Amino acid sequence: MLLEIENLDVHYGRIQALHGISLSVGEGEIVALIGANGAGKSTTMRAISGLRRPSTGRITFGGEDITKMRPDRRVVAGICQAPEGRGIFSGMTVQENLFMGAYTRKRGAQLNADLDHVYMLFPRLKERRRQPGGTLSGGEQQMLAIGRALMSRPKLLLLDEPSMGLAPMLIAQIFQIILEIRDQGTTILLVEQNAQQALSRADRAYVMETGSITREGTGADLLVDPAVRDAYLGVA
Numbered sequence: 533m534l535l536e537i538e539n540l541d542v543h544y545g546r547i548q549a550l551h552g553i554s555l556s557v558g559e560g561e562i563v564a565l566i567g568a569n570g571a572g573k574s575t576t577m578r579a580i581s582g583l584r585r586p587s588t589g590r591i592t593f594g595g596e597d598i599t600k601m602r603p604d605r606r607v608v609a610g611i612c613q614a615p616e617g618r619g620i621f622s623g624m625t626v627q628e629n630l631f632m633g634a635y636t637r638k639r640g641a642q643l644n645a646d647l648d649h650v651y652m653l654f655p656r657l658k659e660r661r662r663q664p665g666g667t668l669s670g671g672e673q674q675m676l677a678i679g680r681a682l683m684s685r686p687k688l689l690l691l692d693e694p695s696m697g698l699a700p701m702l703i704a705q706i707f708q709i710i711l712e713i714r715d716q717g718t719t720i721l722l723v724e725q726n727a728q729q730a731l732s733r734a735d736r737a738y739v740m741e742t743g744s745i746t747r748e749g750t751g752a753d754l755l756v757d758p759a760v761r762d763a764y765l766g767v768a
């Protein structure tokens with residue numbers, strides 16, 4: 533397993549947001565976390581990227597215990613989170629934003645090749661490369677956030693709500709790109725409100741409820757699970 537989480541508890545002050553979460557992500561997988569608002573999905577992502585320290589439990593990445601590792605060290609180790617649509621530098625151009633994603637790496641031919649690769653995945657970003665990030669549409673900012681994360685060449689890409697606020701056409705396109713990114717060798721853990729899309733694209737998924745994992749399985753199995761259909765897919 534590339535990422536392994538065992539028995540994680542996370543608190544915000546006196547509020548316990550995660551209760552003994554355990555999950556794993558294998559190399560080359562797309563794993564989805566689904567669940568209602570407040571279930572603890574974003575908190576799980578924060579614990580993995582290092583923005584929130586667990587009170588108990590263990591996180592290992594590539595066999596190394598990273599539970600206490602600083603967030604910036606985790607980026608260097610190969611974990612990169614693309615925040616939901618925001619978190620881009622609005623005063624910098626699209627291209628400058630993309631280079632910011634590669635701040636841990638040396639400039640050079642490889643970096644330019646990666647930039648071309650991001651522009652190939654997102655031709656819209658190439659058209660707008662000289663435009664300030666803040667002037668992009670919501671969907672374009674979402675693409676920029678993903679593109680910027682890719683520039684760090686992550687082994688594990690964390691995506692928090694990649695379909696948030698996107699028109700249906702663009703949602704399908706974003707998921708298509710997520711599959712391409714996986715096929716090119718990046719492992720992906722994503723949080724999604726859009727359970728239908730997430731389960732139909734993910735290799736495996738976990739369902740979270742009030743800070744615990746209540747179900748897990750292949751995306752295909754969970755799609756036909758009556759309890760999941762009832763609660764998250766709007767079909768009884």
Ligand code: ATP
Pocket residue numbers: 544547548549567568569570571572573574575576
């Ligand atoms: P959503 O889909 O609405 O984004 P989520 O599944 O990502 O929800 P989290 O954001 O992880 O859920 O929140 C889990 C719980 O932790 C919620 O009850 C939330 O109110 C609480 N929580 C999150 N952040 C904080 C914080 N900074 N301080 C206090 N409580 C918090």
